Amino acid sequence: MKGETQSCLLTGQGQKTSRDMSDLKKITGRPSAEEEQRLNMSESFRKILDLSSGDSQNAGIKPITFVRQVIAGCTYPRMLQGDALPPDARLRAQKLLSHFDGGSIGSYTESCGVMYVRNTIAKSISLRDGGVLCSPEQIFITADTQRALMRMLQVLCQSEGVSAVMVPDPAPHTLARLLERMGVVPVTYQLREQSGWSVERAELNRAIQASRGRCFPRTIYISNPGNPTGHVQSRESIQDVIRFAANEELFLLVDEVYQDTVFADGSEFVSYKRVLAEMGEPYSGRVQLASMHSLSNGIMGECGFRTGYMEMVNVDEAVMLYIEILLTGDLCPPVIGQIALDVMADPPCPGEPSYSLYTREVASRLMTLKCNVSRAVEFINDLPGFSCQSVQSGIFIYPHLTLPHTALTHSQSVGLLYSRRLLEDQGVYVGFSEDHTHSGSCCHLRLCVLMPSDELEEALRRLQSFHFQFLKEYCDTGETFSEPQQSVK
Amino acid sequence: MKGETQSCLLTGQGQKTSRDMSDLKKITGRPSAEEEQRLNMSESFRKILDLSSGDSQNAGIKPITFVRQVIAGCTYPRMLQGDALPPDARLRAQKLLSHFDGGSIGSYTESCGVMYVRNTIAKSISLRDGGVLCSPEQIFITADTQRALMRMLQVLCQSEGVSAVMVPDPAPHTLARLLERMGVVPVTYQLREQSGWSVERAELNRAIQASRGRCFPRTIYISNPGNPTGHVQSRESIQDVIRFAANEELFLLVDEVYQDTVFADGSEFVSYKRVLAEMGEPYSGRVQLASMHSLSNGIMGECGFRTGYMEMVNVDEAVMLYIEILLTGDLCPPVIGQIALDVMADPPCPGEPSYSLYTREVASRLMTLKCNVSRAVEFINDLPGFSCQSVQSGIFIYPHLTLPHTALTHSQSVGLLYSRRLLEDQGVYVGFSEDHTHSGSCCHLRLCVLMPSDELEEALRRLQSFHFQFLKEYCDTGETFSEPQQSVK
Numbered sequence: 006m007k008g009e010t011q012s013c014l015l016t017g018q019g020q021k022t023s024r025d026m027s028d029l030k031k032i033t034g035r036p037s038a039e040e041e042q043r044l045n046m047s048e049s050f051r052k053i054l055d056l057s058s059g060d061s062q063n064a065g066i067k068p069i070t071f072v073r074q075v076i077a078g079c080t081y082p083r084m085l086q087g088d089a090l091p092p093d094a095r096l097r098a099q100k101l102l103s104h105f106d107g108g109s110i111g112s113y114t115e116s117c118g119v120m121y122v123r124n125t126i127a128k129s130i131s132l133r134d135g136g137v138l139c140s141p142e143q144i145f146i147t148a149d150t151q152r153a154l155m156r157m158l159q160v161l162c163q164s165e166g167v168s169a170v171m172v173p174d175p176a177p178h179t180l181a182r183l184l185e186r187m188g189v190v191p192v193t194y195q196l197r198e199q200s201g202w203s204v205e206r207a208e209l210n211r212a213i214q215a216s217r218g219r220c221f222p223r224t225i226y227i228s229n230p231g232n233p234t235g236h237v238q239s240r241e242s243i244q245d246v247i248r249f250a251a252n253e254e255l256f257l258l259v260d261e262v263y264q265d266t267v268f269a270d271g272s273e274f275v276s277y278k279r280v281l282a283e284m285g286e287p288y289s290g291r292v293q294l295a296s297m298h299s300l301s302n303g304i305m306g307e308c309g310f311r312t313g314y315m316e317m318v319n320v321d322e323a324v325m326l327y328i329e330i331l332l333t334g335d336l337c338p339p340v341i342g343q344i345a346l347d348v349m350a351d352p353p354c355p356g357e358p359s360y361s362l363y364t365r366e367v368a369s370r371l372m373t374l375k376c377n378v379s380r381a382v383e384f385i386n387d388l389p390g391f392s393c394q395s396v397q398s399g400i401f402i403y404p405h406l407t408l409p410h411t412a413l414t415h416s417q418s419v420g421l422l423y424s425r426r427l428l429e430d431q432g433v434y435v436g437f438s439e440d441h442t443h444s445g446s447c448c449h450l451r452l453c454v455l456m457p458s459d460e461l462e463e464a465l466r467r468l469q470s471f472h473f474q475f476l477k478e479y480c481d482t483g484e485t486f487s488e489p490q491q492s493v494k
Numbered sequence: 495m496k497g498e499t500q501s502c503l504l505t506g507q508g509q510k511t512s513r514d515m516s517d518l519k520k521i522t523g524r525p526s527a528e529e530e531q532r533l534n535m536s537e538s539f540r541k542i543l544d545l546s547s548g549d550s551q552n553a554g555i556k557p558i559t560f561v562r563q564v565i566a567g568c569t570y571p572r573m574l575q576g577d578a579l580p581p582d583a584r585l586r587a588q589k590l591l592s593h594f595d596g597g598s599i600g601s602y603t604e605s606c607g608v609m610y611v612r613n614t615i616a617k618s619i620s621l622r623d624g625g626v627l628c629s630p631e632q633i634f635i636t637a638d639t640q641r642a643l644m645r646m647l648q649v650l651c652q653s654e655g656v657s658a659v660m661v662p663d664p665a666p667h668t669l670a671r672l673l674e675r676m677g678v679v680p681v682t683y684q685l686r687e688q689s690g691w692s693v694e695r696a697e698l699n700r701a702i703q704a705s706r707g708r709c710f711p712r713t714i715y716i717s718n719p720g721n722p723t724g725h726v727q728s729r730e731s732i733q734d735v736i737r738f739a740a741n742e743e744l745f746l747l748v749d750e751v752y753q754d755t756v757f758a759d760g761s762e763f764v765s766y767k768r769v770l771a772e773m774g775e776p777y778s779g780r781v782q783l784a785s786m787h788s789l790s791n792g793i794m795g796e797c798g799f800r801t802g803y804m805e806m807v808n809v810d811e812a813v814m815l816y817i818e819i820l821l822t823g824d825l826c827p828p829v830i831g832q833i834a835l836d837v838m839a840d841p842p843c844p845g846e847p848s849y850s851l852y853t854r855e856v857a858s859r860l861m862t863l864k865c866n867v868s869r870a871v872e873f874i875n876d877l878p879g880f881s882c883q884s885v886q887s888g889i890f891i892y893p894h895l896t897l898p899h900t901a902l903t904h905s906q907s908v909g910l911l912y913s914r915r916l917l918e919d920q921g922v923y924v925g926f927s928e929d930h931t932h933s934g935s936c937c938h939l940r941l942c943v944l945m946p947s948d949e950l951e952e953a954l955r956r957l958q959s960f961h962f963q964f965l966k967e968y969c970d971t972g973e974t975f976s977e978p979q980q981s982v983k
Contacts, residue, residue, distance in 0.1 A: 062600035073570045081566035081579075089578050111551035111796045148637060148800070151825060186823065307600045309829030311637070334675065336640060339828045340798030 053428075054464045056452040057436040059400050061306035064456035066373070069305060069366050071359045072348040075101070079110050079344055091358040101344055110340040116332045118146025118314070119340075122347045126314055129350035134279035143317050145328060146338045146346065150262060150299040150313040151179060155187065156331045157295055157315070160324060161224045161256055162189050169220035170258070171212060173204070175403065177232040177260065178436055178451065192216040198405065201394055202234035206245045213253055224256040225249075230263040230274065232302075233403045233436075233451045235378070235396030237272045243280040250292055257294040262302040262313070268375040269397035278318050294318040300345050302400070304367055306455070312342020370455075377454040377461050378402060384465050388472050400455040408446040409480050420448035426475060431467035542917075543953045545941040546925040548889050550795035553945035555862070558794060558855050560848045561837040564590070568599050568833055580847040590833055599829040605821045607635025607803070608829075611836045615803055618839035623768035632806050634817060635827045635835065639751060639788040639802040643672060645820045646784055646804070649813060650713045650745055651678050658709035659747070660701060662693070664892065666721040666749065667925055667940065681705040687894065690883055691723035695734045702742055713745040714738075719752040719763060721791075722892045722925075722940045724867070724885030726761045732769040739781055746783040751791040751802070757864040758886035767807050783807040789834050791889075793856055795944070801831020859944075866943040866950050867891060873954050877961050889944040897935040898969050909937035915964060920956035 055063065062068060074090045078098030085095045104121035106112040117123065123141035130139040147153040162168030169190040172180060184191050194212040196202040204227070216222055227246060229238045238246075250257050259277045267274045278296055282289050299313030300306075317325060352367075353359040378396045385391045385404045393404035408419060420437030428434050436451035454461060544552065551557060563579045567587030574584045593610035595601040606612065612630035619628040636642040651657030658679040661669060673680050683701040685691040693716070705711055716735060718727045727735075739746050748766045756763045767785055771778050788802030789795075806814060841856075842848040871882045874893045882893035897908060909926030917923050925940035943950055 058602065060595070060602050062598040063596035063602070065596060068598060068600045077566040077570035077573065080569060081562045084566065084573075084578065087578065089573065089576065105798075106549070107552035107554060109551040109557060110798045111557045113547070113549050113552070113797045149825065151823060155823070183823070308602045309594070309599045309826070311824070311826070311828045334640060334644070334672070335800070336638065337798070337800070339800045339830070341828070341830045 053432040053434060054460065054467070055434045056454070056456075056464055057434050059302055059453050059455070060308050061370075061400065061453075061455040062308065064453070065460055066306060066370065066455055066457070067366075068307065069348075069363065071353055071363045072305060072307070072345050074098075074359075075348055076341055076344050079105075080341075093353055093357045093359050097348070101347060105340065110344070112340075114337045114340060114343065116335070116337055117329060118144070118338055118343050118346075122146065122343045122350075123314075125347050126316075126350045130276075130278070130316060134276055134282070137279050137282040139278075139316065142325075144314055145317065145332060146312065146314045146343055147332065148313075148335050148338050148342075149301065149311045150260070150297050151183065152335070153297050153313060153315045154180075154183060154258070154260075156328060157258055158183070158187050158189055158224075159331055160328055161258070162187070169216060169222040169224075171209070171222050171225040171255065173226070173228060173231075175202075175231075175234055175438060175449065176226070177228055178438075180226070190220045192220065192222045196231070196234060196236070198394060202231055202236040204238060204242055204246055206249060209246070209249050222253075222255065224258050225253075226258045226260065227277070228260040229277070230261075230267060230398035232260065232263060232399055233401040234394070235399045235401060235403065236394075237267055237269070237274060237397040240275050240280055243275065243277055244284060247277070247281055247284060247288055247292055251288055257292060259294060259296045261296050262299045263399040264298065265304040266302075266371065266374060266400065267398040268371050268378070269395070272397040274398070278316065281318065291319060293320050295320070300342055300349065303349065304370060305345060305349050306370075307342075307345055310339060310342040310345050312338050312346060314346060373458065374400065374455055377456070377458060380458075381452065381454045381461065381465065384469075388469060389476065390472075400453050402452050402454055403449050404452075405440070405449050406447065408476075418448075419446050420450070422479075423448065423475065424450070427468065427471050430474070431471045433464055433467050433471070542921040542923060543949065543956070544923045545943070545945075545953055546923050548791060548942050548944070549797050550859075550889065550942075550944040551797065553942070554949055555795060555859065555944055555946070556855075557796065558837075558852065560842055560852045561794060561796070561834050563587075563848075564837055565830055565833050569830075582842055582846045582848050586837070590836060594829065599833070601829075603826045603829060603832065605824070605826055606818060607633070607827055607832050607835075611635065611832045611839075612803075614836050615805075615839045619765075619767070619805060623765055623771070626768050626771040628767075628805065631814075633803055634806065634821060635801065635803045635832055636821065637802075637824050637827050637831075638790065638800045639749070639786050640668060640672065641824070642786050642802060642804045643669075643747070643749075644676065645817060646747055647672070647676050647678055647713075648820060649817055650747070651676070658705060658711040660698070660711050660714040660744065662715070662717060662720075664691075664720075664723055664927060664938065665715070666717055667927075669715070679709045681709065681711045685720070685723060685725070687883060691720055691725040693727060693731055693735055695738060698735070698738050711742075711744065713747050714742075715747045715749070716766070717749045718766070719750075719756060719887035721749070721752060721888055722890040723883070724888045724890060724892065725883075726756055726758070726763060726886040729764050729769055732764065732766055733773060736766070736770055736773060736777055736781055740777055746781060748783060748785045750785050751788045752888040753787065754793040755791075755860065755863060755889065756887040757860050757867070758884070761886040763887070767805065770807065780808060782809050784809070789831055789838065792838065793859060794834060794838050795859075796831075796834055799828060799831040799834050801827050801835060803835060862947065863889065863944055866945070866947060869947075870941065870943045870950065870954065873958075877958060878965065879961075889942050891941050891943055892938050893941070894929070895937050895939060897965075907937075908935050909939070911968075912937065912964065913939070916957065916960050919963065920960045922953055922956050922960070 071094060074094035075097045078085050078090050078095055079102055082102065084090055085098055102108050104119055105114065120141060123144040123146060126144050127139040127141040131137060158170065162170065168188065169192050170184065171194055172191045173196050174193045175196065181191065192212055194208050197205055213222060230236065257277060261276060264274045276296065277294055281292055281294060296316045297313060300310050301308040353363045381402050382393045382396060385393050390407050391404045393402055396402055406419065406423065418439055420439050424435050424437045438449045440447035440449060560583060563583035564586045567574050567579050567584055568591055571591065573579055574587055591597050593608055594603065609630055612633040612635060615633045616628040616630040620626060647659065651659065657677065658681050659673065660683055661680045662685050663682045664685065670680065681701055683697050686694055702711060719725065746766060750765060753763045765785065766783055770781055770783060785805045786802060789799050790797040842852045867885045870891050871885060874880045874882050879896050880893045882891055885891055895908065895912065907928055909928050913924050913926045927938045929936035929938060
């Protein structure tokens, strides 16, 4: 099973339920192959469908051709002489090679990435933000977003007292473990599910007030477009968060890795950087901000390249230097990833040979996402016990599951039980979060839907079949759910 | 300047002399471009020659063709259909792709690397070690050796009291900073320059005795073949270290990244793992060991791919699991690097189409290294004040420089002054270490000599010219050195 596994889950090693299941394969890896084989040989299904992680190429989505062509040309420059690659891919590869030391992708680059690519990224940000200036010195290319986040937390959480960061709930599933590992206390602000997972100022105020005396948060982490919720913040909502950050003197740490995957009609990604710049003084020159983007999560979906970048705004020069020093620990980010970032930031233009294919591939990916999300949300909302907010962006849906209160004993975790059984019975692997605001019989599931539509239909079919079986088994308590009203296409 | 820079040095930011100069570019990056341009425009030389870092492709050494062909095929699989690549490269790429999730290098792999490649590595280790068993479960592929080392130190330095590791002096130039950053106390054992940088048991005993009361080392770090000294330990010397580790219950952390670059007649690399296994009980089943290897330093010289691996021997299952958990922080190592590791561990065989070219390329690299080392050691030994031990492996020479005692004021660091002036006057960038066992007028220089021979001649010419100018300027104290007896080819 790719990207993530559930071996601890399957081998019953008694993992804490607070540990997200989707990380368990990464933790143990080794027994999972056998487990997977065992599951794969089960009669009830042909192969495991992994909906827990955002690994689109594993799920069958093809890579963007142009980026692979440019990398192939840089890797094996003899290809630049023939016509195996389109002219613009050859030209791009030649240009990039001329900026790598020794003309080779086998050399180190600067710790923050090669200046040429940082410059491409800076230009693309400025273009995205309607001309708001961005300089390559503000761009730090990193080995991946996790690493970037880790470095930022190292820098930001060095103040006296208990290190703390304001974080949303729900949040990206890797965040809690990262904070725990770094000894950073999370100060949680709830996103409001009823209003489409909005960030609300009153809740931010409540959360920071509640932390007083216990810790002293100097940073607020924001995920926009939201992971795993799929909400997209409006300009007004962003302004509200910026004013809050300014009042409380918080550093804004903004995860914007899903900025290229907004697909809902009427939704638009606006960057924190742009909103901040357009708010003018006293905010624009004062509020400190770091925004993260990545090859893994965006339209590229190149998880295996392990590369992303951060843009720093209003950050003190001494802090910038300190971050650079921390980044030297990795010597330099992977060079192949830097090539892919150059293509992501500067795709083929109209009139260039690869423009048409590139544009079609990106549009097709967004259309797949849009259709799949719409189909999955509708389907799941029709299953008894489920409710799912609409989704504007990203690659996940995040439905809420409520089971009859008496269905489970208190010792059981709904999310753990449900996802374990779904995997064992039907070979569908999903992420989950327990719902701590209710009693023990609620949870959220996290399902990645970026996959070919026939795979999605198969996953939904198995989920439906499992769901009614599960209800029969665990919820036969007098409360009954209605029969299935829908059929799989 | 690629890979490393000296901007702080040039901009006079008052870096501590204890910080190795070769890391300074990685720290500041930004001003270095201008500095470099200024230096490049100097009339006295055409371009900067960077001998400080082990970045062979920057220095003009070409990559191994087969590895680039396999990566190009994996990256852009359409190439696997034509005949742009030799059949064995196509076959290898197809095989590898079939083991990546979704058949793509864009997917995540397990955190320790894809099992297929771990298996290839394990087989190659067993072959290298005359059949001593190695299982893929013992192999952890990591984002790079620095990261592997950091993770190991995290695991090994969690005991009560002050965390300490026995480390050699001299050591790889990045080690001191890594230990400092991780709060680990170095317990230094001196390598004996007079006897070819040997590791001596009496010195190990002295060092650990001297640490008593101050800290409690549980780990000994070994660099074999030695970086930057180029010595290769004999089987007897390794047995001696293993006995010492067993007696003192130390974990053996062995940096063996230069195992493929032993070129001296009569020298042979023998792994710690093999010696340990062949010593039998009570050692073979008890002494814990981690050995590191890398794409950057070995015969591949692919620094930009950022990938290496560790082999663990006799390590407790719980510790193995903990290391895996730490590695999940990176999600997975770069996939391109995993492909290159597969090729490094399993190169083309006799009879296969790429065998001849691959073998020629590797042999040519070793021959260049051998000739360059021989030439550079002889040349430098003829310069007054220099003495250089013979070198059996690796890519550096590490000559000792002694200047007349009265030449410099006590406030001056010989290494810093000499290397700074060498860079500014002649555009040759070298690493250095102060010699703390003597007064202030001794140091060692670290020069990478893996480069085309004409580049080396140019570097030696500039060094010679600078050296006599420097002696005139700083050492006109009655003590005179003889005139140059040699000429550059």
